[in-house]
Ligand SMILES: Nc1ncnc2c1ncn2[C@@H]1O[C@H](COP(=O)(O)OP(=O)(O)OP(=O)(O)O)[C@@H](O)[C@H]1O
């Protein structure tokens with residue numbers, strides 16, 4: 001009886017009785033969610049603009065964070081290291097366009113997908129060869145202190161992270177909606193042929209998109225790396241991005257963001273409240289079960305476009 | 312109809328173009344030219360190679376043989392970006408609009424090559440970039456007025472009815488201020504009223520801006536009405552080339568069309 005209660009409505013009663021604790025748990029999940037959102041966002045940008053399912057998005061997070069830490073370990077000041085890392089990610093985008101996208105243009109999506117798996121191994125090996133494979137501490141100077149907001153304890157780091165994530169999203173939204181390059185990007189994402197016919201340079205657009213994805217990865221890498229150190233496991237958050245994409249729809253930017261937040265909060269709340277009853281580890285599978293349900297009942301995701309073929 | 316318009320020198324010449332896909336011969340030894348200021352129709356039964364010809368002209372397809380001369384420059388193939396830069400704009404048989412974007416934004420993409428301000432400034436969207444954007448916007452608004460699509464300026468084009476989508480696509484091509492406008496079946500699937508509107512727009516564009524137009528069309532009435540000269544393709548080969556009257560009386564053309572009566 002007690003067991004049944006803990007599995008079903010028990011936690012709900014608890015939530016109702018201690019809303020402050022619920023808020024803390026949810027906030028904690030929200031930060032993780034921001035991370036997922038950022039990684040998924042990188043995926044969506046690349047998928048929309050170049051039709052490539054970029055398996056390497058996770059390792060790009062690792063690579064950018066490794067570069068940043070590596071530079072800082074060599075005595076480069078934080079701001080200069082940040083600028084240099086951005087430059088590195090842009091150069092990486094250019095190289096990817098030149099040696100991967102350009103030769104493989106018009107190939108099957110599966111071939112491009114496989115080439116991104118190759119890219120994953122390359123970046124992993126290359127990053128560790130240059131910067132070493134030990135766990136590194138990353139401190140870019142974001143303050144981390146507990147803060148009491150109306151009884152809810154939050155860390156200032158989490159607030160900063162959320163603020164930076166939100167800013168990033170707003171800046172990207174403006175970039176996409178209001179600037180000529182953003183318009184060109186959307187055009188390419190919508191119809192390659194038509195974009196070519198009005199003279200939009202596809203290659204430049206690819207470089208821009210992969211650069212933007214690289215910068216999104218960098219932001220994610222900084223946040224996650226500051227929390228738990230820069231190490232190989234950083235690239236594994238990409239695995240969580242897949243369910244986020246299924247939830248949000250592969251082509252939807254708002255979907256990636258909201259999907260990430262839902263999964264971040266959902267898995268944390270499920271873990272804390274229902275975890276004890278099932279012996280924990282809900283966090284590890286929650287996202288995938290949710291994704292599975294979506295695949296069954298709403299395969300296009302929350303915001304994805306329904307696939308309609310006009311013949 | 313074409314009385315007081317001025318038809319000038321040859322702006323485009325395709326010479327002995329052959330194009331095949333594996334075993335399919337889409338075009339075989341096709342040659343014809345287009346003069347500045349004229350409306351040139353390409354007709355022919357389904358699968359004759361009409362769309363392939365347009366794709367060769369704007370660089371989507373690269374022919375195995377032949378030469379293309381545009382504005383005095385001869386090459387064995389066009390490249391898409393180069394074609395756009397040189398002033399070739401087009402519409403597609405199966406509408407290729409940016410469906411998620413508004414009418415206005417679709418037309419603005421047509422101005423892409425006219426934007427001269429530095430890439431970085433564009434990204435930052437400041438000063439000169441902003442002024443340039445406003446100037447382009449004004450130009451696009453004139454096209455919107457001209458095509459009478461003010462009412463749908465802000466609507467995502469994916470939601471527009473078919474006939475209006477065709478019109479927006481024409482608008483996007485016009486936004487590039489092309490020297491050569493390629494229209495692949497601009498009136499297909501339209502009712503007679505929409506067709507009439509489209510005819511009027513095409514004629515107005517040609518007359519007011521002197522734009523050279525190459526147009527693929529199945530509706531013979533329309534073709535005979537608005538075109539100066541007609542190319543007839545059949546099974547990838549050039550069957551006839553001449554004024555609408557000449558082509559209409561051509562025995563080979565009559566046979567081809569009697570053999571393949573269609574929509
Ligand atoms: N990308 C392609 N790949 C393979 N075959 C093609 C391709 N494009 C055209 N073809 C073939 O070339 C031939 C000519 O096609 P095209 O589309 O040019 O004809 P069309 O005259 O435009 O016909 P329609 O009136 O039906 O539009 C057809 O046999 C077609 O199947």
Ligand SMILES: [Mg+2]
Pocket residue numbers: 361362363404
């Ligand atoms: Mg065709």
